[in-house]
Amino acid sequence: MNLSIKHLYGLEGVPKEDLTQIFDTAFSFREVLERPIKRVPTLQGKTIVNLFFENSTRTRISFELAEKRLSADTVNFSASGSSLSKGESLKDTIQNLYAMKMDAIVMRHPVPGSAKLLSQFVNAVIINAGDGTHEHPTQALLDIMSLKEKFGKIEGLNVAIVGDIRHSRVALSNIFGLKALGANVALCGPPTFIPYGVESLGVKIMYNLDEALQFADAVNLLRIQRERQGKGLIPSLREYRNLYGMTRERLENLKKPLTILHPGPINRGVEIDSDVADGDYSIILHQVLNGVAVRMAVLFLLVGGK
Numbered sequence: 001m002n003l004s005i006k007h008l009y010g011l012e013g014v015p016k017e018d019l020t021q022i023f024d025t026a027f028s029f030r031e032v033l034e035r036p037i038k039r040v041p042t043l044q045g046k047t048i049v050n051l052f053f054e055n056s057t058r059t060r061i062s063f064e065l066a067e068k069r070l071s072a073d074t075v076n077f078s079a080s081g082s083s084l085s086k087g088e089s090l091k092d093t094i095q096n097l098y099a100m101k102m103d104a105i106v107m108r109h110p111v112p113g114s115a116k117l118l119s120q121f122v123n124a125v126i127i128n129a130g131d132g133t134h135e136h137p138t139q140a141l142l143d144i145m146s147l148k149e150k151f152g153k154i155e156g157l158n159v160a161i162v163g164d165i166r167h168s169r170v171a172l173s174n175i176f177g178l179k180a181l182g183a184n185v186a187l188c189g190p191p192t193f194i195p196y197g198v199e200s201l202g203v204k205i206m207y208n209l210d211e212a213l214q215f216a217d218a219v220n221l222l223r224i225q226r227e228r229q230g231k232g233l234i235p236s237l238r239e240y241r242n243l244y245g246m247t248r249e250r251l252e253n254l255k256k257p258l259t260i261l262h263p264g265p266i267n268r269g270v271e272i273d274s275d276v277a278d279g280d281y282s283i284i285l286h287q288v289l290n291g292v293a294v295r296m297a298v299l300f301l302l303v304g305g306k
């Protein structure tokens, strides 16, 4: 039942056996989420703090709900309203919270590598809820779980990740997880959105969306991370939509089924049109449900539930 990892900093280097165990556990927790009473006593007596230094809707609520479903005590911390504004450092903040006897810390932070840094300050289990442009492991786990649910297996599946790969932590975590499980991965976007040297991770690069869609069984559409990029990487949003937007017309011209994922938040009318996001091929809201189950699995396996 034990994972080889003790913390979840990212999916880089996480072995296939650990990923398989996380998904098996997550599918069991999906059944709990379908029950009238959606709660198990698994993490009773454990205390988990959710530290969010960046905005979040899905990840934050999903972690909090997963902790409550497992009967853990949860504490939520937002950077705004904390003593960080009085000059307190991240190290002092974390050490003070840990002194209150926390078993696990879930953290979202804008600095890449910040989740791993925490392990130098405290002995708690650390779970990365997104660190800058680096990794967002539980998002990739829920994406891959949703693909596993849809297709039965990941090995041999063709997955295209489309959009602003360069600024996306979701893309990197998906690449590591999908490759570990034997999927074929293509990255598609304008050249300015494709990181230099990313081919070394064993992915194909495509600059034409229609070519990527022909390749793909499933496509994961990413928003343009405007908060993380400088100006001038694309000429205009209108041109981006014309070249890389998932429109109904594009989908109809494809003449084959395609599974559409999006980690959210969606920018309707840019990377995806409303009728595609809400249409039959979209599994976006299944992803959100699987997010609670996969976070329950990660917490259970790392925090030591019974």
Ligand code: CP
Pocket: 055, 056, 057, 058, 059, 060, 130, 136, 139, 263, 264, 265
């Ligand atoms: N997918 C995701 O991380 O969404 P939030 O930023 O709303 O948490």
